[in-house]
Amino acid sequence: MYDTVKTLHSYWAYFVxxxxxxxxxxxxxxFATNKKFVSKDLRISLFALIFTHLQLVxxxxxxxxxxxxxxxISSRGMGGMSSAERLLALEHPFVGILAIILITIGWSKHKKQETDKRAFGKIATFYGLGLLLILSRLPWKVWLDL
Ligand code: HEM
Known part of the structure; x- marks a missing residue:
């Protein structure tokens, strides 16, 4: 069970x-070229939302x-972990959840915008922040050592 879920999480991360x-x-x-927000843009943003939500599950x-x-956490306690262990047990999951909340807010806000430029702006800002947060707390060493 553990190995299967870990492998899935690990490979799904590439798609996310x-x-x-x-x-x-x-x-x-x-946003920068004042394009119309068409169904292709909606689909790309929606797929990104779904993929990140699946990764959350x-x-x-x-x-x-x-x-x-x-x-x-239960065996070592907050203070008893090395920084690598804290990254896996605390920082990565916590920041990942925060990033997915931001992405979800961005998705919901983009729908309420009156102009296409503002819709692109919401996706760029919230998805961009979410992406940066995820990248900042990925366990890169463990991951790329697959
Ligand atoms: C937001 C998008 C996320 C991405 C892209 C992502 C990606 C990854 C990657 C690449 C690894 C390393 C896997 C490996 O050892 O090969 C990992 C580990 C892990 N992730 Fe995530 N993750 C995300 C969100 C989350 C969330 C929300 C949680 C929990 C609530 C979580 C829990 C974990 C745990 C516990 C590990 C350590 C697994 C282990 O080595 O036993 N991740 N994640």
Whole structure:
């Protein structure tokens, strides 16, 4: 169970990062060039939202089955973890959830905008911040050592 969920979370991360980068770049271009917000833009932003939400679900399951998630906190306590362990058990999950909340707010706000430029602006800002947060707290070393 643990290995399967961890492998899924690990590989799904490539798709999440890819679609988020595409959505942010697409929104920045749309904003900067005053493009119309068409169904392609809606689909890209929606896919990014769905992919990150799926990663959240997989991440939450992983948190409870991984020895580096919840069980690390209960066995070591907040103060007893090394910085690498704290990254896996606390910072990465917490910042990941925060990033997904921002992305969800961006999605919901973009729908309420009166101009296409403002809609692109909301996606660029909120998805962009979410992406930066995710990138800042990825366990890069563990991940790329696959
Ligand atoms: C927001 C998007 C997220 C991305 C792109 C992401 C990506 C990753 C990656 C690449 C790893 C390293 C996997 C490996 O060892 O190969 C990882 C580990 C982990 N993630 Fe996430 N994650 C995200 C969100 C979350 C969330 C929301 C949670 C929990 C609530 C979570 C929980 C974990 C845990 C517990 C590990 C350590 C797994 C272990 O080594 O046993 N992740 N994540």
């Amino acid at each position: 990062l890819l679609i988020l980068i595409v959505a942010v770049v697409n929104a920045i271009i749309g 997989i991440g939450l399951i992983l948190y409870f089955v991984s020895p580096f998630g919840m069980s690390m």
